[in-house]
Amino acid sequence: MSVTDSSCAVDVLIIGSGAAGLAAALRLPQDLRICILSKATLSAGSTPWAQGGIAAALGGFEDIEQHIEDTCRAGGDLPDPAVVRRVVEAGAEQIEWLLALGMPFSNESDHLHLTREGGHGTRRVAHAADHTGKSLMDTLLAAVQSRPNIHYRERHLAVNLITTHSLGRIDEANRCLGAYVLDLDHDTVRTFQADHIILATGGAAKAYLYTTNPDGSTGDGIAMGWRAGCRVANMEFMQFHPTCLFEPRAKSFLISEAVRGEGGLLRLPDGSRFMPRYHPDAELAPRDVVARAIDAEMKRLGIDCVYLDITHKGAAFIEQHFPMIHARCLEYGYDMTRDPLPVVPAAHYTCGGLIVNEAGRTDLLGLYAIGETSHTGLHGANRLASNSLLECLVYAQAAAEDITRHPLPPHPAVLPDWDESLVTDPDEAVVVTHNWDELRRTMWDYVGIVRTTKRLERAAHRIELLKREIQEYYAHFRISNNLIELRNLVEVADLIVRAALARQESRGLHFTRDYPELDRAHPPRNTVCDRTVAGSGALGNPPTGSAAPFMCRMLPPAETIRQDESAAR
Ligand code: FAD
Ligand code: SIN
Numbered sequence: 001m002s003v004t005d006s007s008c009a010v011d012v013l014i015i016g017s018g019a020a021g022l023a024a025a026l027r028l029p030q031d032l033r034i035c036i037l038s039k040a041t042l043s044a045g046s047t048p049w050a051q052g053g054i055a056a057a058l059g060g061f062e063d064i065e066q067h068i069e070d071t072c073r074a075g076g077d078l079p080d081p082a083v084v085r086r087v088v089e090a091g092a093e094q095i096e097w098l099l100a101l102g103m104p105f106s107n108e109s110d111h112l113h114l115t116r117e118g119g120h121g122t123r124r125v126a127h128a129a130d131h132t133g134k135s136l137m138d139t140l141l142a143a144v145q146s147r148p149n150i151h152y153r154e155r156h157l158a159v160n161l162i163t164t165h166s167l168g169r170i171d172e173a174n175r176c177l178g179a180y181v182l183d184l185d186h187d188t189v190r191t192f193q194a195d196h197i198i199l200a201t202g203g204a205a206k207a208y209l210y211t212t213n214p215d216g217s218t219g220d221g222i223a224m225g226w227r228a229g230c231r232v233a234n235m236e237f238m239q240f241h242p243t244c245l246f247e248p249r250a251k252s253f254l255i256s257e258a259v260r261g262e263g264g265l266l267r268l269p270d271g272s273r274f275m276p277r278y279h280p281d282a283e284l285a286p287r288d289v290v291a292r293a294i295d296a297e298m299k300r301l302g303i304d305c306v307y308l309d310i311t312h313k314g315a316a317f318i319e320q321h322f323p324m325i326h327a328r329c330l331e332y333g334y335d336m337t338r339d340p341l342p343v344v345p346a347a348h349y350t351c352g353g354l355i356v357n358e359a360g361r362t363d364l365l366g367l368y369a370i371g372e373t374s375h376t377g378l379h380g381a382n383r384l385a386s387n388s389l390l391e392c393l394v395y396a397q398a399a400a401e402d403i404t405r406h407p408l409p410p411h412p413a414v415l416p417d418w419d420e421s422l423v424t425d426p427d428e429a430v431v432v433t434h435n436w437d438e439l440r441r442t443m444w445d446y447v448g449i450v451r452t453t454k455r456l457e458r459a460a461h462r463i464e465l466l467k468r469e470i471q472e473y474y475a476h477f478r479i480s481n482n483l484i485e486l487r488n489l490v491e492v493a494d495l496i497v498r499a500a501l502a503r504q505e506s507r508g509l510h511f512t513r514d515y516p517e518l519d520r521a522h523p524p525r526n527t528v529c530d531r532t533v534a535g536s537g538a539l540g541n542p543p544t545g546s547a548a549p550f551m552c553r554m555l556p557p558a559e560t561i562r563q564d565e566s567a568a569r
Pocket of ligand 2: 050051052053255256257258349384385386387388
């Protein structure tokens with residue numbers, strides 16, 4: 001495959017090179033031609049930033065049952081029990097697989113050292129000190145680079161999926177055939193054709209002004225899948241991590257929950273603790289509870305941050321367990337062995353995403369979604385700490401096995417080249433930068449940790465205007481990285497707000513003053529956005545008319561994946 005060709009064809013195209021994308025490539029048979037795309041370098045994405053670790057019940061039957069219980073409790077009773085069991089039961093095998101690849105997990109005498117995080121009833125998180133994600137990426141990348149059948153392209157930004165319906169073949173079942181991809185070094189859009197396409201593009205926390213995520217978390221896969229006709233679930237559940245270093249120069253540097261897991265305490269400026277007032281598990285309550293408590297204390301006292309104190313564990317312990325965090329904090333003048341760290345919550349993880357079945361299949365034939373891009377049913381209303389990397393690995397394997405067992409024949413369609421005949425060079429790039437700022441501030445101010453219907457409606461109104469402006473810009477001007485990411489981000493922000501308006505209760509990460517209690521009149525339900533269902537009067541629609549009305553329905557987990565889906569394939 002040549003990078004200078006205007007198009008290329010492979011068996012499997014994987015969009016995204018984080019834990020999910022790389023693990024899928026490694027789990028696929030070695031006689032398949034695989035191409036992995038990353039819009040930045042291969043080691044971009046959230047994965048290398050992961051600190052705490054990978055949750056895995058390694059302690060046998062009781063541990064598995066308790067991990068399942070902890071996941072469901074933290075998830076506000078919304079996780080799909082069958083999915084939770086499948087993922088949790090696969091934990092030990094995933095850790096074995098990583099060990100076989102050479103993953104340098106932290107050890108304690110002759111076994112893995114396990115740390116603890118909020119919401120876990122016991123020590124259950126396998127880790128490599130406090131740089132689990134970096135070690136994981138190094139391990140997976142080394143394995144990928146030794147496989148001659150796996151090609152990769154850095155700085156290749158997927159723009160749109162190509163489907164049979166987008167080619168006008170609407171009599172056929174809608175099948176994904178490939179993607180248009182902007183080669184950022186040559187400023188050219190290339191056509192990638194594949195029998196199977198896996199979206200592994202990570203989350204969308206960049207929709208918020210303050211986030212723990214890298215710049216590329218712009219929800220590209222969710223937006224591309226949604227535009228192509230996939231359903232999306234539970235986008236209102238955006239997880240805010242409670243403890244991000246309060247230091248502008250650090251650009252939202254995370255202080256791992258493992259710091260609290262190993263004994264760290266949250267304090268107010270006067271040194272007093274506040275978490276015991278909010279939850280019996282105090283600092284180790286689930287993340288949504290801790291983030292909301294910090295937010296409430298900051299608002300109550302009018303303070304800029306609270307403090308995370310682990311000084312009582314001593315310098316030797318801190319340097320051994322948190323070498324990376326300690327070193328980074330020192331760069332900004334904070335010595336966590338001597339002083340409490342100033343911390344604030346920030347947007348961290350996208351619990352919702354493209355709806356997939358147990359094999360990672362989306363609603364589109366040939367299209368899979370894995371990792372943070374997907375909604376598998378594991379997280380429900382709030383992800384349990386360190387369950388994300390586990391989910392990436394389990395679903396990467398499931399998707400790879402499904403492709404191996406049920407390969408699709410090549411589609412005869414010849415994919416047309418990207419058409420630039422009607423666009424010109426952009427005239428005012430300020431439109432893009434201005435709208436980036438406005439969108440992220442709107443989400444932070446109106447769709448944050450504590451919500452109200454009025455604020456959500458305000459956000460919906462602004463997002464509708466931004467969407468129109470960005471769409472108009474996209475229709476008239478040559479595309480760029482910033483424009484494509486903004487177009488995806490506004491689409492995802494729209495989904496978040498509509499889903500938040502549709503959920504008329506408070507559950508897990510979605511807390512609204514207008515409905516502060518659980519909806520006990522119904523069983524726990526997912527928020528399912530579906531643009532293939534007509535319904536302009538549906539819950540969650542914005543006050544102004546949308547160019548493409550869609551429905552936001554509340555469905556129990558068992559009905560979220562339609563029974564007829566597998567049969568249809
Ligand atoms: P990512 O790792 O985010 O990778 C996305 C990939 O897609 C990148 O290669 C990117 O370049 C590419 N991409 C995106 N859009 C496009 C496009 N349009 N075209 C081409 N390529 C594209 N989870 C845990 O379980 N344990 C932890 O300890 C933990 N700690 C965390 C700490 C931090 C600071 C953060 C931010 C997250 C943490 N998480 C943790 C969450 C976890 O890291 C992520 O959910 C997980 O790594 C996501 O993996 P992924 O493969 O889905 O996506
Ligand atoms: C952390 O280390 O606190 C992050 C863990 C996670 O997001 O799962």
